[in-house]
Amino acid sequence: MAMRQTPLTCSGHTRPVVDLAFSGITPYGYFLISACKDGKPMLRQGDTGDWIGTFLGHKGAVWGATLNKEATKAATAAADFTAKVWDAVSGDEVLTLAHKHIVKSVNFTQDSSCLLTGGNDKTIRIYDINKPEAEPQEITGHTSAIKKALWCNNDTQILSAADDKTVRLWDRTSTAVVKQLSFDMSVSSMEYIPDGEVLVITYGKTIAFYNALSLDLIKTVDAPASIHSASLHPDKDFFVAGGDDFKLYKYDYSTKEELESYKGHFGPVHCVRFSPDGELYASGSEDGTLRLWQTEVGKTYGLWKCVLPGEFVLNWVQVWRLSWP
């Protein structure tokens, strides 16, 4: 019996959700942080979407959010010209890093000792979290606002995407550009997969996959609508994408075939990411919600339960009600 996808809707935000990130797998499961224009980023349990807490302190829209691998620290980038580091267990603000303009992106190194920031002042900064009063290392070169800056190649290099329609690979020590990609339009999102060194870039209606070390193109796939974000499954068999037409698309990575498309959001999809175990993916939308989608529809996982034929009749009314968004 083929099953229809039932997304789980996480409500709570009052404005568009613009960024989301998962932690690694910890002894307490994995976690999800969402960045929202309401200025109140939220931490959720990754496999159920249950709200854990809200990080309070920013005075403007939060454009970027990230968790470290162990989900003990969180970092956020906001329109109040600050990036903040938080204790992700207690919810307390640990550090405020003042910038000269809107901050858009934050990223921890693997050992959580350094934080990478990027934003509208076109400068990439590296902060030592253990020495926050020290001046950050600065990397300049981009000629427009930076959308995303990510550590790569074992934290020895940095990948950045900006509104100047370039993606640049920088060496951390020399701060020089190693390689650069130029596009005809602005890159809408970027995802770095360390295992296999794959870089996922979206622009226009295209999802492009590059080798993260050489920046050689692996393949491109075109979607029916303008895509804002895409994510590659950890096993590299699927990827998902979402954008302007409010739908989530699922593709086979090897064959580039569109496998499924899902309606559900009431606004453009701004961000989508696979969970660290690949069992689900989360999407954030202009409609202010996050939705969790099963990778393998029909599997019992998290809050989803595979119901046997006998049970189904009794549960039908409950399922019918819940499947309404």
Add this chain to the structure above:
Amino acid sequence: MRTPMSVLRLPRGPDPNSRGFDPDSPRFIALCSTTISSSTDTETDSVQIGEEQCARSMLRESFLRTLIAMTNKQVQFYMYERVKVNAVFVASDIDVLNFQVSDLQTPIGVQKEALLRCQDVILYSFDL
């Protein structure tokens, strides 16, 4: 027609009264020593953590006693944008996010009851 996948329940939403991060959750209890060491630079041993906890308890108790002492008294609040207002302090919420005040003197009149956002307050003072 495909049958929709069943769910056990919907994801739990935010608690309207608190910012969350339940201190009774297993994760908080197991990792809460991290929250103390996150505020100190060097490695802490149990004696130092104990001393720090004592200091924290003392400071917290003093703060809570000031809130009690302030109740029903005239307080001057100095806020951002050079705002200085007088009001009678009534209560604080549990996370010290908002102060409930009465007879708030503002340039456009007296507000009988009001909430002041604590993050906008730089300092406040009152006479004992």
